[in-house]
Amino acid sequence: MTHLELAADHGHRVAKERLDASPLAIRGLTVSYGEKPAVFSVDATIEDGSMTAIIGPNGAGKSTLLKAALGVIKPLSGTVTVHGKPLESARGRIAYVPQRASIDWDFPARVIDVVLMGLYRELGMIARVTGAHRRKALDCLERVGMGDFAHRQIGQLSGGQQQRVFLARALAQDADLYLLDEPFAGVDAATEKAIIDVLKALKAQGRTVVAVHHDLATITDYFDHVFLINVRKVAEGPVATTFTAETLQKAYGGRLATAQIEDLELGAG
Amino acid sequence: MLFDALTLQLGYNATLVALGSALLGISAGVTGTFLFLRKRALVADAISHATLPGVGLAFIVMVSLGGDGRNLAGLMLGSAVSAWAGLLAVQAITRRTRLAEDAAIGAVLSVFFGAGVVLLTVIQNMSSGRQAGLDGLLLGSTAGMLFQDAMIIAGGGAITLALVLLLRRAMTVVAFDAEYARSIGINTDRIDMLTMLLVMAVTVVGLKIVGLILIVALLIIPPVTARFWTERSELVAAYAGAIGGVSGYVGAAISASAPSLPTGPIIVLTCFALFIVSLFFAPERGVLAAYLRHRRFQRRVHIRQGLLALAQDLPVYEPLTIRLLASEGLARRDGVPTEAGRARAAKALRDEHRWHVVHSLPDYEAVSSLYDGLRDIETVLTADQIAEIDTHIGGPKGVPA
Numbered sequence: 001m002t003h004l005e006l007a008a009d010h011g012h013r014v015a016k017e018r019l020d021a022s023p024l025a026i027r028g029l030t031v032s033y034g035e036k037p038a039v040f041s042v043d044a045t046i047e048d049g050s051m052t053a054i055i056g057p058n059g060a061g062k063s064t065l066l067k068a069a070l071g072v073i074k075p076l077s078g079t080v081t082v083h084g085k086p087l088e089s090a091r092g093r094i095a096y097v098p099q100r101a102s103i104d105w106d107f108p109a110r111v112i113d114v115v116l117m118g119l120y121r122e123l124g125m126i127a128r129v130t131g132a133h134r135r136k137a138l139d140c141l142e143r144v145g146m147g148d149f150a151h152r153q154i155g156q157l158s159g160g161q162q163q164r165v166f167l168a169r170a171l172a173q174d175a176d177l178y179l180l181d182e183p184f185a186g187v188d189a190a191t192e193k194a195i196i197d198v199l200k201a202l203k204a205q206g207r208t209v210v211a212v213h214h215d216l217a218t219i220t221d222y223f224d225h226v227f228l229i230n231v232r233k234v235a236e237g238p239v240a241t242t243f244t245a246e247t248l249q250k251a252y253g254g255r256l257a258t259a260q261i262e263d264l265e266l267g268a269g
Numbered sequence: 270m271l272f273d274a275l276t277l278q279l280g281y282n283a284t285l286v287a288l289g290s291a292l293l294g295i296s297a298g299v300t301g302t303f304l305f306l307r308k309r310a311l312v313a314d315a316i317s318h319a320t321l322p323g324v325g326l327a328f329i330v331m332v333s334l335g336g337d338g339r340n341l342a343g344l345m346l347g348s349a350v351s352a353w354a355g356l357l358a359v360q361a362i363t364r365r366t367r368l369a370e371d372a373a374i375g376a377v378l379s380v381f382f383g384a385g386v387v388l389l390t391v392i393q394n395m396s397s398g399r400q401a402g403l404d405g406l407l408l409g410s411t412a413g414m415l416f417q418d419a420m421i422i423a424g425g426g427a428i429t430l431a432l433v434l435l436l437r438r439a440m441t442v443v444a445f446d447a448e449y450a451r452s453i454g455i456n457t458d459r460i461d462m463l464t465m466l467l468v469m470a471v472t473v474v475g476l477k478i479v480g481l482i483l484i485v486a487l488l489i490i491p492p493v494t495a496r497f498w499t500e501r502s503e504l505v506a507a508y509a510g511a512i513g514g515v516s517g518y519v520g521a522a523i524s525a526s527a528p529s530l531p532t533g534p535i536i537v538l539t540c541f542a543l544f545i546v547s548l549f550f551a552p553e554r555g556v557l558a559a560y561l562r563h564r565r566f567q568r569r570v571h572i573r574q575g576l577l578a579l580a581q582d583l584p585v586y587e588p589l590t591i592r593l594l595a596s597e598g599l600a601r602r603d604g605v606p607t608e609a610g611r612a613r614a615a616k617a618l619r620d621e622h623r624w625h626v627v628h629s630l631p632d633y634e635a636v637s638s639l640y641d642g643l644r645d646i647e648t649v650l651t652a653d654q655i656a657e658i659d660t661h662i663g664g665p666k667g668v669p670a
Binding site for chain 2: 109
């Protein structure tokens, strides 16, 4: 092998190692509704054990990226690996918290029934739900401060409570990668606190959290990594170096006034 | 006569029909629940209408092979094949064009049904078709039901029911949140397809008894009725099965108890009667309960508003408010408060002040969000907390809390 080939081979191996180490690695992902790409040729390498915020303007493809990463919607092209393995063989390691607005909350179910759905992979299609399963579901509800609501009708919950129930369902999956779609959208302050506490506890256990987020003011408090997207990837990396006026301007364009950016507590850049 | 029918003492045919109808009703109700929860009730309409050309073609094929064109198993097979074709057509239109599912259903339903009617007319004019009686499959006809027909219906119904029980957990997760279902590795397309297959099976099984037009009623009315009585999906399915079963059994008995009462339509009307009762009298979701709840709420709002007006010596204009205050003994008909009224009014006003304090204190944030203008403050705060809040107010002392 020549020097050049050796160097290329080495580079290739380094890239492969990074890919294998990442709990979620996306390569060349394009998703399109109709003929206009919502996400175009995006690469992402989520850091193991990180709390990563996906940010970008409205219509930038944040939720789409998340859904495509989960295989919930079919991408036009691209690959997704979870700890270096194809997505389908790693389903049990991922938990998804969808936007609560996408659900009909008049569905006949109690809070605990929704959380028990998180045990689907464990239970399979027909195994009976036992007391142990119920206790596990209750425990997950306790962790989000909803223990008293287990037998409440889901239609009676406030928006913040609905969001916490969805989080409890994801907790029941006992995954090591949590993907959340706007978990703080339209929730009360108490819920926001409850959710962020749970997410930080997950991180403390070495699990990885990725959330679509829209409140730039809380990025530095809540997250350690950011992924900026506006159809194409704009930047990714630690908050301290990547969450800067320059990357924000690139992602949001003229839509984010300079004055607003100055108000934010930004990374050093 | 009806009692005889209900106790299966009206002869062999009536007994076969009653038991067959009950089993059909159970499997239709349970299967229909998952269609209803998935919000795809209309698809049942497309499936059922799309069975008709298959019925006609199966008859022609069986006759041309020298067999009996009225063989139920053959007709069911034919109807299943064409229902499947109709379902695929709906799916292809929805996926490949910009048309929504309702438009696709409308188009497929009418075209398949039209084609079926043409085939039946052709059969009527065939020499072997004069007595075919295939139009009985439109609205059901149980008069000449054979034991072997009943066995096919019972077997088909039982198999369908077993499959629904097997798939119920997956179907529930998909119906509640399809995207989440995909995220945990459920193949939602496959589950949806299996649901449709089960609906198709129920339709085909029900051809003989209720006919292809009315089977939709047995798929949809039981779950809709059951929904009035419970807030849990597995109970909706169980109740829907019971409602369908009772409708099938009672309906068949009623139709057997008098001459010239058609079985299928009577079953559907029985089911509808249960629906009407539920619609009005269900304890939580029923119309009557909702009306009473609204009235109670309105009463609380008026009395509260009236008391707050009295406390501030403001005139009460609304006749309803005055009437309600008077009926509680809180004011006279001319709007002047009674002694009890004055005391309650003073308390109402002080509670308003207390709430005002609660809003301003950060410690009470969670309680503060419960304020709706009606809630009694004692139901959310302890006496000690209220006493603490009262230290923030000057207000009248010594009025009972």
